[in-house]
Structures are given as C-alpha cells and as structure tokens.
Amino acid sequence: MNESEFVAALRKLPLHKGARGLEDDCAILAIGSETLVITHDMMAEDTHFRPHADMADVAWKLLASNLSDLAAKGAEPIGVLLGYSLGSDDARFLEGLAEGLRTYGVPLMGGDTVATTGTSTYGLTAIGRATHVPVPSRKGAAPGDGIFVSGPVGRAMLGYEGDPDHLSAFNRPLPRLAEGIALAPHVSAMMDISDGLLLDCWRMAWASGVTFALESAAVPVASRARMQECLRWGDDYELLFTLPEGIAPPIAATRIGTVRSREHAPLMLDDMPLPDPANLGYRHG
Amino acid sequence: MNESEFVAALRKLPLHKGARGLEDDCAILAIGSETLVITHDMMAEDTHFRPHADMADVAWKLLASNLSDLAAKGAEPIGVLLGYSLGSDDARFLEGLAEGLRTYGVPLMGGDTVATTGTSTYGLTAIGRATHVPVPSRKGAAPGDGIFVSGPVGRAMLGYEGDPDHLSAFNRPLPRLAEGIALAPHVSAMMDISDGLLLDCWRMAWASGVTFALESAAVPVASRARMQECLRWGDDYELLFTLPEGIAPPIAATRIGTVRSREHAPLMLDDMPLPDPANLGYRHG
Numbered sequence: 001m002n003e004s005e006f007v008a009a010l011r012k013l014p015l016h017k018g019a020r021g022l023e024d025d026c027a028i029l030a031i032g033s034e035t036l037v038i039t040h041d042m043m044a045e046d047t048h049f050r051p052h053a054d055m056a057d058v059a060w061k062l063l064a065s066n067l068s069d070l071a072a073k074g075a076e077p078i079g080v081l082l083g084y085s086l087g088s089d090d091a092r093f094l095e096g097l098a099e100g101l102r103t104y105g106v107p108l109m110g111g112d113t114v115a116t117t118g119t120s121t122y123g124l125t126a127i128g129r130a131t132h133v134p135v136p137s138r139k140g141a142a143p144g145d146g147i148f149v150s151g152p153v154g155r156a157m158l159g160y161e162g163d164p165d166h167l168s169a170f171n172r173p174l175p176r177l178a179e180g181i182a183l184a185p186h187v188s189a190m191m192d193i194s195d196g197l198l199l200d201c202w203r204m205a206w207a208s209g210v211t212f213a214l215e216s217a218a219v220p221v222a223s224r225a226r227m228q229e230c231l232r233w234g235d236d237y238e239l240l241f242t243l244p245e246g247i248a249p250p251i252a253a254t255r256i257g258t259v260r261s262r263e264h265a266p267l268m269l270d271d272m273p274l275p276d277p278a279n280l281g282y283r284h285g
Numbered sequence: 286m287n288e289s290e291f292v293a294a295l296r297k298l299p300l301h302k303g304a305r306g307l308e309d310d311c312a313i314l315a316i317g318s319e320t321l322v323i324t325h326d327m328m329a330e331d332t333h334f335r336p337h338a339d340m341a342d343v344a345w346k347l348l349a350s351n352l353s354d355l356a357a358k359g360a361e362p363i364g365v366l367l368g369y370s371l372g373s374d375d376a377r378f379l380e381g382l383a384e385g386l387r388t389y390g391v392p393l394m395g396g397d398t399v400a401t402t403g404t405s406t407y408g409l410t411a412i413g414r415a416t417h418v419p420v421p422s423r424k425g426a427a428p429g430d431g432i433f434v435s436g437p438v439g440r441a442m443l444g445y446e447g448d449p450d451h452l453s454a455f456n457r458p459l460p461r462l463a464e465g466i467a468l469a470p471h472v473s474a475m476m477d478i479s480d481g482l483l484l485d486c487w488r489m490a491w492a493s494g495v496t497f498a499l500e501s502a503a504v505p506v507a508s509r510a511r512m513q514e515c516l517r518w519g520d521d522y523e524l525l526f527t528l529p530e531g532i533a534p535p536i537a538a539t540r541i542g543t544v545r546s547r548e549h550a551p552l553m554l555d556d557m558p559l560p561d562p563a564n565l566g567y568r569h570g
Contacts (some may be wrong), residue, residue: 001375003398009379016364016392027366027394029412032317040366040410044399079301081312081325083368083408090286094294107301109312113288114329118403123368125325125410127314 011082020137023207025069027190028135037075041066045088045119055089056096057171063100065194066126068175068237072192073135074184075128077104083110083123083201086254093122104177110252130202132184136241141189141208145242145259148249150179153238154222154230166222173237179251183241186250195234196281198267202274204240205259205266213268214257231269234282305422308492310354310445310476313420320415322360330404332460340374341381342445342456343407348385348550350479351411353460353522357477359469360413361462362389368408380385389462417469426474426493430544433534435464438482438523439507439515446522451507452473458522464536468526471535475526480519481566483552484508489525490551491546499542516554517566545562 001009011022018028029036043062045051063080070077082097098251109127130221141147159170174193181192189208197219202231221230242259243249265273267280276279286294296307298519303313304555314321326347330336334343348365355362360460367382384392394412426432468475474493478485482504490497508517528534550558552565561563 001371003371003400006369006371006375006379006398009365009394013379013383014386014390014392016394018364019305019392019394022393022395027364029363029394031363031414032319033322034317034319036316036321036392036408037417038366038412040368040396040408041371042368042399042408044370044401045514046402047400078314078316079303079312081323081410082295083325083327083406084291085406086286086288086291087327090291091294093289094298098298101299105299106303107299108307109301109314109323110307110327111295111325112327112408113291114327114331114406115288115332115355116404116406117331118400120401121368121370121406123327123397123408125366127321127323129316192524218286261513 004251009266024137033073034123035133035135037070037073037128037130037135039066039069040122040125041069042123044121049099055092059093059096060100060172062122062124063097064173064175065203066124067104067177068192070080070126070128071175071180072190072239073130074132074180075130076181077106078127078129081111081125082110084111084113085116085120085122086113087116088120091192123272132183134222136187136190138189138191138204138207141204141210141242141259142257143210143261145188146245147212147257147259148241148243148253148255149220150176150239150251150253152222153193153236154218154233156235157229157233158222170235173235176239182250186243186247188239188244190239193236193238193240196232197278198231199281200240202267202277202280207264211260211263211266211268213260217268218254218256220254230264232281309422311358318419320338320418322355322358322413322415322420324354325408326354326412327406327408329406338379340377344381345385345457345532347407347409348382348520349458349460351409352389352462354479355411355413356460356465357463357475357524358415359417360415361466361482362391363412363414364392364394365392366410369396369398370401370405370407371398372401373405374434379523409448416466421469421472422525423474423476423489423492426489426527426544428495428544428546429530430473431530432497432542432544433526433528433538433540434505435461435524435536435538437505437507438478438521439518441520442514442518443507455520456521460522461524464465467535471528472526475524478521478523478525481517483516484566485525487552487562487565494546494547496548496551496553497542498545501555503541505539519566526558
C-alpha cells in the first residue's frame with residue numbers, strides 16, 4: 001500500500017472523535033476542563049533525511065515538525081515522548097534533542113528505544129494544551145476570507161541545496177508556536193506548511209469546501225527567480241491561515257489571496273485552476 | 286550506545302515531572318481535574334518479531350504491550366496514535382490492529398506513516414485516564430507487603446517455541462486492563478511483567494529500595510519442568526504487584542513472596558541472593 005491507501009484503510013478502524021477523521025494533523029482530546037492537542041510524526045532515513053545527515057539536525061527537525069503541528073492548533077507544548085532506533089550517532093541525536101527541548105522549554109515525558117538492524121526510524125509524540133477552543137482546523141475557511149502566510153516559502157529548499165544563508169531553515173526549522181497561539185482566537189482555518197504551499201492550500205481549500213484564489217506575486221518567496229519551485233517545496237513550517245475579511249492578523253504575515261465559493265478547482269493560482277493535487281508539492285509514499 | 290546508556294543520557298535532558306525520572310513505563314500527566322497516563326512502546330523487526338511473523342499478530346502485540354502498560358497503572362484507555370513503517374503486509378497489520386482495537390474498545394486517534402527502505406519499526410502511543418490517584422508506580426513496595434502475580438509466567442515462551450496450547454499467549458497477549466483497574470486503589474506497587482518475572486521483580490525491588498523474597502515453588506509457571514526458564518522469559522504481560530499484609534487481592538492472583546527491608550541483594554529466590562540483574566530476564570539492546 002502507499003500512504004494514501006493505508007490512511008484510507010485506517011479511517012475504517014474505530015476512530016476517536018478527536019481524530020477528526022484522520023484528516024487533520026493532530027488529535028483533539030477534551031479532558032475535564034482542558035483540551036489537549038496530540039500529534040505523532042516520524043522521520044525515516046532515506047525518506048526524510050540523508051544517511052550522512054548530522055543526527056543533531058535530525059533530532060531538532062523531528063521535534064520541530066511535531067511542535068509545528070501544535071503551533072498550527074494554537075497549542076502550548078506540555079511534553080514529548082520519543083520513539084528511538086539505536087545506532088546512528090546516538091550522542092549527536094541527544095545533543096540536538098537537548099538543544100531543541102531547551103530552546104522551546106519542552107520537557108521529555110517518556111518513550112521507548114529499540115535496537116534495529118536496518119535504516120533508522122524515529123517517532124515523536126508531542127502533547128500540548130489548547131489555548132483556544134474550538135481548536136483551529138483545516139476546515140473553517142469561508143468565502144471572502146483573506147489567505148495569509150506567516151513568512152516566506154522556499155527557504156528550506158535553498159538550505160537543502162546548500163545555500164549558506166538558508167541552511168538553518170532546512171536543518172533547524174523554527175515552529176511558529178507564539179504565532180499560532182496569537183492567531184488561534186482569530187483564524188477561520190489554520191495549518192502548518194510542511195508539504196509545500198500550493199499542496200497545503202489545496203488541502204485546506206478541499207477540507208473547507210471552498211476555492212483558494214492565490215496571487216503568486218503576493219507570495220513571499222526565498223527566490224523570486226525560482227518562484228514555482230518555492231511554491232511547491234515543503235519543510236518551511238510557516239503557518240497558513242485564513243481570517244474573515246476586515247480582521248488584521250495579530251502577527252507579521254502576508255496576504256496571498258482570497259477564499260471564494262467552491263469553483264471547479266479547489267485552488268486557483270493567478271486565475272489558473274489547479275484541480276489536481278499531483279505535482280503541487282511533496283507527497284509521501 | 287546500548288539502551289541503558291541511551292536512557293541514562295536521556296535522563297540528563299529536561300524531564301517532565303510526570304516522566305518519573307524515566308524510571309517507570311508511563312508518563313503521568315495531571316491536567317485540570319483529570320490524570321492521564323501516557324506510554325509509547327515500539328516493536329522492531331528482528332528484535333521483537335521475526336521477519337515472517339504474521340503482521341496481524343505484530344499489530345495486536347504492539348497494541349497489547351502498550352495497553353498492558355496502562356493496565357499496570359490502573360488506567361482505562363482513551364485512544365492510541367500509530368507510527369507505522371509502510372511495506373510489510375500492511376493489510377494484515379491493519380486486520381490485527383482492527384481486531385485489537387475492537388476487542389478492547391479503544392479508538393485510533395491519529396499517527397503517522399512513513400516509507401522506509403530497511404527493516405520495519407512500529408510505534409504506538411497509548412493514552413489512558415487514571416481511575417485512581419496516586420497512580421501506582423514501581424516504587425511503593427514496603428517491607429511486610431505480599432508479592433503477587435495475576436497469572437502464570439512462561440506461557441509466551443512455550444508459544445514462541447510453537448506449543449499449540451500456548452501460541453495465543455505469545456501472539457495475542459491479553460493486557461490485564463480490568464485487573465489493573467480493580468487493583469489500583471489497593472496496591473503499594475504495580476507493573477506489568479514484560480521482560481521476565483525475576484528481572485521485573487528485581488527492578489521493582491530496586492525502585493522501592495527493598496528486597497523481594499520469592500518462593501519459586503509458589504510461582505505459577507506454564508511448565509514446572511522448565512521453571513527456571515519460565516521465571517526469566519518475558520512477554521507474558523501478567524501484572525506483578527504488592528499489597529500491604531492483610532489485604533487480599535480483589536482479583537484472582539497468586540502470592541509468590543514477601544517484601545523485606547533492603548538486604549544485600551534486591552532479590553532473593555528461595556533464600557538465594559540475586560544481586561545482579563544480568564541473566565534474570567530479557568534485556569533489550
């Protein structure tokens with residue numbers, strides 16, 4: 001099976017209502033008077049990082065990608081559990097993890113380690129406390145809303161290619177936790193851009209039953225000359241969100257388009273319909 | 286690094302107080318008026334299961350081993366998140382997972398899937414609600430307490446070897462959820478026996494600062510002729526617990542010894558001191 005087929009099969013299993021049909025990046029768990037936000041993301045050698053990657057960067061990114069999912073829910077992190085395959089420069093992994101945990105003030109809660117014989121796989125479960133309910137989802141974008149991004153896209157692409165000005169964007173991405181908390185009470189929909197701006201816009205528009213009309217000239221990109229690639233590359237972990245017309249974002253952000261009623265395609269780029277999510281960004285598996 | 290060294294290094298990271306110093310199987314998270322119990326266990330091909338294992342059994346066991354950690358805390362499961370490596374008979378894995386979730390009435394909350402190129406690794410995060418606080422730990426065994434097990438040990442060993450009467454004990458272990466909930470208000474210490482009775486007794490005695498004096502003849506074993514092996518083999522997922530003298534267990538259970546003040550060794554078997562945890566059970570990594 002590929003990832004899409006597997007997830008489709010998972011949807012037929014008994015699901016928690018907080019799983020949101022497995023169509024969101026986090027589970028939402030109302031418990032007593034609080035609401036928790038829980039996510040589990042993995043990274044695998046060859047797929048998510050190169051065999052000779054600095055394991056400190058891998059650890060940082062594993063933490064950052066999970067915290068970014070919490071950021072998109074306006075959640076403040078409570079702690080993380082680590083699932084670790086021993087063997088690939090464990091000491092460097094620990095250094096990067098320690099740096100990340102200290103930078104974000106997030107404690108380790110537990111986890112498990114295993115010895116493996118093949119390529120390494122790492123998992124992290126992040127648990128956060130929702131600062132605003134209802135917790136933002138991908139589903140609430142409504143016609144007339146403005147579409148915003150919290151920062152430029154394409155920096156991770158340039159960093160991946162070795163551009164010294166953008167190495168940290170690829171190796172040490174910064175989850176937008178403070179921004180997500182500031183935005184949560186105001187947004188109609190929010191997600192982090194992990195798989196590419198166009199693909200994630202397509203997904204948010206699809207989930208919301210609307211069409212996103214984007215103006216490419218308005219999108220902040222790391223390289224104007226390579227705009228089409230910047231729009232499709234992932235790993236930047238900026239926030240994508242929609243706000244009702246007339247509401248200004250409470251953080252530095254750029255408006256990149258407008259939500260319309262559903263048209264033929266969920267996504268329009270400079271009035272060109274993009275009905276098919278293929279080739280819009282990074283798709284796993 | 287081996288697993289012990291890695292966990293020792295993890296203990297130097299910023300830890301959540303609910304991590305209990307990474308010396309317990311679960312994290313405890315007080316949130317509002319509720320207390321959550323959270324665990325993450327992994328299984329890896331070659332280490333935890335054979336390359337040609339039925340993936341339905343692997344999925345069941347992954348779920349069962351995590352639910353068994355909740356059982357030892359007297360927690361009732363809320364849901365699980367799955368970390369899955371695509372590729373090894375995914376359909377059978379899904380069947381086993383579905384059977385397990387339905388058997389225990391536990392819903393899926395989320396997770397992640399990755400494509401990998403090597404041996405497969407699976408992780409599961411289980412979240413439960415504590416039914417009794419303080420949540421039982423390994424630490425509370427006190428001199429004079431009785432030591433009990435909830436059922437025989439060694440069944441998984443016989444099942445692993447192919448004994449048809451015990452195959453299900455190895456392939457489809459049953460976490461003692463109802464028993465754990467019944468026990469939680471009464472026990473002074475509790476854990477599940479995942480790595481072998483003697484090793485887990487040693488660990489509980491060590492954590493509690495006492496000595497466990499066991500009588501081998503009292504221990505329920507799957508094969509009396511192979512008692513020494515039964516005492517050391519893991520994967521049975523029975524509950525090990527201590528009760529203050531005079532308190533009868535509220536479930537069917539067998540008394541196997543008595544807690545004493547710490548002597549030279551944390552563990553005595555038929556008056557033979559066993560100071561060293563090496564060779565007492567299954568040690569990973």
